[in-house]
Each structure stands twice: as structure tokens, then as C-alpha cells.
Amino acid sequence: MADPRETVLEIDLGALEHNYRYLKARIEPKTKFLAVVKAYAYGSDSIAIARKLEALGVDYFAVAYTHEGAFLRDHGIITPILVLHPQPVNFDQLIARCLEPSIYSDRILKAFQEAAKAAGQRHYPVHLKFNTGLNRLGFREEDIPHIAMKAQQSEALKVISLFSHLAASDDRSESVFTHAQIDRFKSIVKKISGKLDNKPFLHLLNTSGILNYPEAQFDMVRSGIGLYGYSNNPDLDQELKPVATLKTVISQIHEITPGESVGYNRAFTARNKCTIATLPLGHADGLGRIYGNARGVVSVNGQKAPIVGNVCMDMLMIDISGIPCDEGDEVILFGKGHSAEMVAASAKTISYELITGISQRVRREILP
Structure with a gap:
């Protein structure tokens, strides 16, 4: 089990330098x-x-x-x-x-x-x-x-x-x-x-x-x-490195039986038995309601898990059925290995809107 932490936005200055040098190489020295x-x-x-x-x-x-x-x-x-x-x-x-x-x-x-x-x-x-x-x-x-x-x-x-x-x-x-x-x-x-x-x-x-x-x-x-770290071109995105990675942790895991609902307005109702994890961030942190109801996907131990139900102000829930994980494990919302462009596209928006919308209440952690 990973050590429980908090929601954090990691800022990788090494990735920033890589992107800067890549773009500089595409223009004339003068x-x-x-x-x-x-x-x-x-x-x-x-x-x-x-x-x-x-x-x-x-x-x-x-x-x-x-x-x-x-x-x-x-x-x-x-x-x-x-x-x-x-x-x-x-x-x-x-x-x-x-x-x-x-x-x-x-x-x-x-x-x-x-x-x-x-x-x-x-x-x-x-x-x-x-x-x-x-x-x-x-x-x-x-x-x-x-x-x-x-x-x-x-x-x-x-x-x-x-x-x-x-x-x-x-x-x-x-x-x-x-x-x-x-x-x-x-x-x-x-x-x-x-x-x-x-x-x-x-x-x-x-x-x-x-x-x-x-x-x-x-x-x-x-x-x-x-x-x-984004170029508006999937091929060129491979040459760039995301500077910001939004991470959080699993607060609690629930086993949900068929017919039970999850979240406000019962927006999600389980058809089958499933496992739901609650994460400590929501639309007040910049993950808007547009990502709810399976339009947004997060990464848990390298596997994709859809957001289920409506995103709450301070929490959201994901379906982790079949994904090996525990309470306290790390979850990536976007960033390294889980592109903000992909996450945004799933909700029919753009990476700009997603990455610029992260609330200032989310702690920033600067990586050299």
C-alpha cells in the first residue's frame, strides 16, 4: 500500500526545459x-x-x-x-x-x-x-x-x-x-x-x-x-513532456451491489456488482462536472478507471472494478502517462481548459 498523501499538482521543471529546447530547435537561432x-x-x-x-x-x-x-x-x-x-x-x-x-x-x-x-x-x-x-x-x-x-x-x-x-x-x-x-x-x-x-x-x-x-x-x-507539453497534434505530443501532473489518492473503497446508486442525484446506478473508489478532489479543484458519468477517465496503477456519477465539489468517484488497488493508493488525473489532451477530449473539451482550470487550493509541488 502506498503512503496516503493529498491531492497535488506536480510541476516538472525538467520537462519544461525539454519542451523549451525542443521548440527552440524548430526556429532559427536568431x-x-x-x-x-x-x-x-x-x-x-x-x-x-x-x-x-x-x-x-x-x-x-x-x-x-x-x-x-x-x-x-x-x-x-x-x-x-x-x-x-x-x-x-x-x-x-x-x-x-x-x-x-x-x-x-x-x-x-x-x-x-x-x-x-x-x-x-x-x-x-x-x-x-x-x-x-x-x-x-x-x-x-x-x-x-x-x-x-x-x-x-x-x-x-x-x-x-x-x-x-x-x-x-x-x-x-x-x-x-x-x-x-x-x-x-x-x-x-x-x-x-x-x-x-x-x-x-x-x-x-x-x-x-x-x-x-x-x-x-x-x-x-x-x-x-x-x-x-502539448502541441495540438498527437504525433508531435510524443516529442513533448507534460509539465503538470495532477495526482490524488484513494480515500475509501466501496463494494456496490446491483441497483445501488452513487453520488448526487443518483446519476450512476450499478447494473452489476462493482467496486467504487472515492477521491478527494472535485469541481472546486478544477475537475468540472463535465467529467462525470464516464466522460472522464483517470489512471490507477497504470489502468484506466472511469469517473462515475456526478462530480461533487470536493470529491469524485471512480469505478475500479478489476483494478488491483487499495485505499491510499495514488491516482493520476492527467499528466505523465495519462495525457491531459486525452482526458479533455473524452469530455469534448481541450487540454487548455483542463490544465488552466486547476484551483489554487490544490498544492503545487515543484520538481527540479
Whole structure:
């Protein structure tokens, strides 16, 4: 019998280094590498991840929101940090922590110009984001004359990069659309380049772009999910190592007779005699109800066991019939040997949603 432990999310920094070096090997040596560490570094531990990547020589970090970047700065991270979705209410904090905003609309451009000027800034670095087809954030090509003029008129700002975001770089059936985005970005760069005093660096590719469209790497690439062990391609996933492994233990084992039910609302009723194990984690820990009723599968001593009944707030139950195990034994929810991509797909979602959703009440354990 294994020693009883608790639910823990293991963060393997060795796996992170492996993934970083693998992705770096797919780009030109001169191409800069930006690591996306938003959402607690994709649900893991943003400080541990950022410190490791900084030691490995990463060129840039990116976060979604200002407070995420401020948190990194407050823990000693000195590498440049791009804030992808800044809001005007946070501009004073952003400037105080030397974070670099993505400027994606006229409203944000005007507000940041005012904030930078009020703070006595001169040539504060900003990144202009353009919408090439994702239709989420970004200026359009026809906005170039207006935004170039406003940027040039402001002594407070300096445009240091131009970028966009691919919509379907992981889907080979959408290659025509992706190439159209790449061409649109090139057109934007050509039109704006002569309107700026300096030469901004360019970045477009995400993880799938790095792997599928390396010819469009420009001056820098941005990687998120690939660093954490997933590539959106089952074949390429074999080359990467999951950084996070969610583990828990068996709290109790029950023998269930035909006709007995398990969990809230009697969502599972046994047709045959079966053995049920209860685990100490639930939807408050990030394993949502979508994984209940056999849509989610866990690993017990190397064998797959389906989740039965509805996932509870702090517990879930699995069917361990025929699997040799005891109370206190370890159970893997996702990670090494039990891919988060596979677990998520069984519930008709994606690995991003699963790994970023793990609650902060789950203890993180950092492995070197």
C-alpha cells in the first residue's frame, strides 16, 4: 500500500526545459522566443516557470492581464513582459512595473498615451496588435494611417513591435486561411513600416505556428501550450513532456451491489456488482462536472478507471472494478502517462481548459 498523501499538482521543471529546447530547435537561432505564462503559467506555477525559463535565456514573457505581470515583477522577474489584454484602469501599475502593453484599439492607444505622458515617460515601449482574421482584438489594416500618425506624434510612446495572432494554425485543413493571415500581416507590416521612425520587430506564430508554419517566424515566436507539453497534434505530443501532473489518492473503497446508486442525484446506478473508489478532489479543484458519468477517465496503477456519477465539489468517484488497488493508493488525473489532451477530449473539451482550470487550493509541488 502506498503512503496516503493529498491531492497535488506536480510541476516538472525538467520537462519544461525539454519542451523549451525542443521548440527552440524548430526556429532559427536568431529568432527570439516569447514564453506565455498567463493564467498561472497555464495552471501550474507562474513564478517557478518564469524563473526556470529566465534562467534558460528566454527573451520575453507574455501575460494576459497587468496584475499577472506585476506578480512576476514582484517576485524578481526582470525579463521584458508583454501584457496582451491591458485595461486603462491598470495603466499606472503597468508603468510602475515596467510592463509593456499591447495596444489593440484607438481607445487603448489614446488612454495609454495619456497615462504615459502623465507619468513623465518618454519612448515607453508598446506593441501594436493587428487583427488579421481572428477577430478578437487588434487594429485593422485600414487603421494604419491614423494609428501611425498618433504614435509618431507622441513623445511618450515608442512602437517596438507589430504582431498578430493566428486563428487556426493547428488545423491543416485551414492552411489556406492561415496563409491568408500571414500574407495580410506582411501587407500590414509593409504599409506601416515607412510611417514609423524606428523598425519594430515582428511576431505572429503561436505554438502550432512554430511547428506548422516556421517560414513565418519573423523576428520572434510566442509559445504557450507547447511549453507545457502539448502541441495540438498527437504525433508531435510524443516529442513533448507534460509539465503538470495532477495526482490524488484513494480515500475509501466501496463494494456496490446491483441497483445501488452513487453520488448526487443518483446519476450512476450499478447494473452489476462493482467496486467504487472515492477521491478527494472535485469541481472546486478544477475537475468540472463535465467529467462525470464516464466522460472522464483517470489512471490507477497504470489502468484506466472511469469517473462515475456526478462530480461533487470536493470529491469524485471512480469505478475500479478489476483494478488491483487499495485505499491510499495514488491516482493520476492527467499528466505523465495519462495525457491531459486525452482526458479533455473524452469530455469534448481541450487540454487548455483542463490544465488552466486547476484551483489554487490544490498544492503545487515543484520538481527540479
